Amino acid sequence: xxxxxxxxxxxxxxxxxxxxxxxxxxxxxxxxxxxxxxxxxxxxxxxxxxxxxxxxxxxxxxxxxxxxxxxxxxxxxxxxxxxxxxxxxxxxxxxxxxxxxxxxxxxxxxxxxxxxxxxxxxxxxxxxxxxxxxxxxxxxxxxxxxxxxxxxxxxxxxxxxx
Numbered sequence: 001x002x003x004x005x006x007x008x009x010x011x012x013x014x015x016x017x018x019x020x021x022x023x024x025x026x027x028x029x030x031x032x033x034x035x036x037x038x039x040x041x042x043x044x045x046x047x048x049x050x051x052x053x054x055x056x057x058x059x060x061x062x063x064x065x066x067x068x069x070x071x072x073x074x075x076x077x078x079x080x081x082x083x084x085x086x087x088x089x090x091x092x093x094x095x096x097x098x099x100x101x102x103x104x105x106x107x108x109x110x111x112x113x114x115x116x117x118x119x120x121x122x123x124x125x126x127x128x129x130x131x132x133x134x135x136x137x138x139x140x141x142x143x144x145x146x147x148x149x150x151x152x153x154x155x156x157x158x159x160x161x162x
Contacts, residue, residue: 025074033068033140036083044109061095062145063087065122068130069137078126087124091118111152115144119154123131 014020043058065087069077100109107113121143126137138156145151 022073024091026071027075029070031068031070031136032077033066034080034083035064035066036080036087037062037064038084038087038092039063040092042095042100044096044100046110049108059132059146062148062151063118064141064143064145065139065141066141067122067126067137068140069132069135072135077135078132082129083132090125102130111144111146111150115142115154116159117148117150118142118144119159 016022032131039060041058041060043056045056046053065083067078067083071077094103100114104114104117107117119139122142123139126132126139129137141153141155143151143153
């Protein structure tokens with residue numbers, strides 16, 4: 001017999017309720033963080049600021065979500081597809097290919113202001129989902145990249161404990 005890393009074709013797929021039982025699907029009940037990233041393009045300008053950003057300009061932003069919870073009975077903490085749906089339906093509609101100064105609440109559209117708004121929107125959507133109440137799913141952090149090397153971040157402990 002070869003070593004563990006030898007290539008082989010799986011001869012038989014594992015079968016649910018024959019080779020693995022429902023009680024075995026969740027390996028643990030510890031809190032786990034999952035992460036999902038999205039990008040969007042938008043235009044904005046800053047008020048009361050003397051620099052290039054006072055003029056209308058655009059960015060390709062990247063948003064990184066860190067969401068934690070305890071796995072459900074089949075071992076999933078939060079479905080990546082659910083994060084994507086919340087992003088598409090509740091958040092991205094205000095951001096992608098938009099003039100942020102008119103689609104966001106009244107604020108200077110700095111990365112520091114926007115990251116808090118994004119955190120609030122994701123947290124609100126997750127806490128309004130009865131699916132995730134039992135698993136204590138919550139937003140741990142949101143990171144908003146304005147450029148590939150510059151970002152603002154909001155963390156749960158800063159949001160609720162400062």
